[in-house]
Amino acid sequence: MQQFINTNRKEIPPTFSQDAISFHRQLPNYIPTPLVDWQVYASQHHLKNLFIKDESQRLGLKSFKGLGTSYAMFRILCERNHLDPQTTSLAKLRTMDHSKVTFVCASHGNQGVAMAWATSLFGCSSYLLIPKGSSKIYQNQIKRKNVQVVITDGSYDQAIQKARAWAKDNDGILLQDIAWDGYTKIPTWIIEGYLTMAKEIQQQISTTPTHIFLQAGTGAMAGGMIDAFHHMYPKAQLIIVQPISSPCLYVSMEQTKRSSVVCQPTIMTHLNRGIPCLITWPIIQKQVNCICICEDDAAIRGMHVLKTNDIISGPSGALTMGLVDQIVKSDALRNQFQIQQDASILLINTEGDTDPFLYQSMVGEDRCLII
Structure with missing residues (x-):
């Protein structure tokens, strides 16, 4: 895992409307997806809360x-x-x-x-x-x-x-x-349609999050959610996580301009994107606290960890869980990310087993991972 700390954060007004939820409530079979408060994991790893918004249960589509x-x-x-x-x-x-x-x-x-x-x-x-x-x-x-x-x-x-x-x-x-x-x-x-997730979370969450981890490809979803969360929870640390195979946001932050990269193969295909989204890049550049890049192993780890709480996640959905699991088990990393015992961490599981065969090949009953 590598990280880039943003030392040039700036205050900007909200960019996106959060009104789409009124439309979504009219959809057939619409219900808010669960916000899981995983107290067992939080207790085991000296956290106040670990919240997981589970988009694997969205509208029968298994993703947001x-x-x-x-x-x-x-x-x-x-x-x-x-x-x-x-x-x-x-x-x-x-x-x-x-x-x-x-x-x-x-x-x-x-x-x-x-x-x-x-x-x-x-x-x-x-x-x-x-x-x-x-x-x-x-x-x-x-x-x-x-x-x-x-x-x-x-x-x-x-x-x-x-x-x-x-x-x-x-x-x-x-x-x-x-x-x-x-x-x-x-x-x-x-x-703006994605931001229904943020509105639901705001209505569901019991404690103000201190750290919010968001996976990103182009940064469209992540940038939109940062736009919402920065104003909902102004003191929260906002952290983006990308595959090391397609670090377009990470490289853009390093170069202080929107930059493209050549993508390499990864199991996180839904995050394998080569250029940042034009309209969310300025938000990310000014408001994100940190951008991390991780190997595929982090996604596999996250899939296994989430499965222990009966949360089904594909590689792209599990990346943030894999990183958080690595961080909370290391005193040095906890200090770097300022994760203390009063930390309330929020993640979004953006996809379920949208490819069931891939999922079973990674976390099926015949597969194990020493965590």
């Missing part, structure tokens, strides 16, 4: 991605139909014909599953580009009416370029949470 995708689609369809999103209900929008609307995105899996679900909710179509090497299990999960899946050669970032071109040539609507010059409105809506 449906929050951003569904809210962005709602906003887009309202705009196309000249409707006020503040007064338009989901029920009304679903009575309208959106069959000629096609959304397109690149995805390693979780975003694609969420988009296929959301387009079926609204009666739209989907065109999904999946980078070569992504698990075939996602192709089965994505199979729905009016969903076309294309396996592409190259990386995720290259798949995004193909998605952009396809959307332009076929009058499609690109739906990605990474932003760039000229493409910020839709990513903003997606990120």
